[in-house]
Amino acid sequence: MTEAALTGRVALVTGVSRRKGIGFAIAQQLAMLGADVFIHSFSPFDASQPWGADRDGISAIIKDLQQQGTHIAHAEADLLDCTAPQQLMNAAIQAFGHIDILIANHAYSTMGNLEELTAAEIDKHLQVNVRGTLLLVQAFAAQHDGRLGGRLVLLTSGQHLSPMPGELAYVASKGALHQLTLSLSAHLISRGITVNTVNPGATDTGYASAELYESIRAAHPQGRWGQPEDAARLIGWLVTDEAQWITGQVLNSTGGRV
Template sequence: MKTVLITGGTAGIGLAATKLFLQNGWQVIMAARNADKGTAVKTELAAEFGAAIDFCQVDVSDEKSVAALHDFAVERFGTIDALVNDAGIVVKGRLHETSLDDWERVFAVNVRGTFLISKAFLPDMIASHAGTIVNIASVSGMAGDYAMTAYNATKGAIINMTRAMAMDYGPLGIRVNSVSPGPTNTAMFPQKMKERFSQNSPLQRIVEPSEVAAAVYFMSTDASSAITGENIPVTAGFEIGTGQPKQA
């Protein structure tokens, strides 16, 4: 039985991925900052999936916390076959309106967190000459947004970090890819904006968390064995246009 560790695994895209891996017979460790929520989600899922699910509290920006997560995961399930770096936060504002604290906070979670989690688990993957890492980026790392400079910068960093990691670790049997969701129907998405965002999609809708989870699962399995260093957009076509208005 294979094992996946999913940061941010208790809500939104991370929770959708957690459920999908469990439904396909994987063991899953969810990792997130909120211990109470994590314990509650674990209890709910364990009613259906038993010992295949576990939870560990972590601050992905803290090296000691990440080291403790690594030790917990290895003791609990042994080999971690797949790693999904989903933990992330959003900071909004134009650059001159963004405080240094907010800039450093979003980089600490989104970029440093991806770095620390990957750094902790890569030695085990190197030793077994196998493993996959999926980093959750964003359409906001592929192009710019209004008043989201800091967030754009973190997600762009993750996409290029993914490419560099794929080059370094491919010869060691490890694949690294990123998945970039477009506007996604999670609790963080402002529901009053759904219709407006949908107008920019050829499918006339935003993305569901389960659709992003499907891409994450695919990139974590042997079905994607020839894919590494790629960024996979799951956007309902949100980013494919030039931005010109519809003519007729």
């Protein structure tokens, strides 16, 4: 895979709000491979969480991505709004004309076991993670003209490998994306779009307490957490021509941990 593998192609990557996150690593990897990249963020969500928003803001994220030498554009959008996916795609098309690659990396995530679940939290998870993703995929497919290089990558979690009883609403939403993979692939392959889903496993994006960090590190066969760059390298390869024969798959990038 050469550094110019994606030259002439345009990617839309959602959930790029922090340089510590998977979304930033994906956007950086695609730019390194030559793609122009439209990034989506929703910083208020990160700011409301214990890990916080990127300390230097979205302008610093854009500046870092521009160092790869490709064109970068950005829009902020709350995918809880059912009109946001189409608006986001419209903004990306206005910036670049056509989108070849969609990486649905965004996620709404809060902790909650069965006893703590509320209807509002279940709805938010499904609206952002499932409805928001499906509407964005719909908008992406509608603008794709059948040219070579159409790629859709969804991100799931590890709910199909081990139980996650403390994140039930999140599990429900990510499980839905997992199960959509094969059907979306069957629907879109005739339009020249491959569809794959990646489970990045436990990834060090700064959310874990010291106790949780050590517990997960010790459970990994390779003795470390996944890094955002691990998932980004896999996704970068999936959207190149080298992976054109791969579609309808859920890939676990977990360092051997199940």
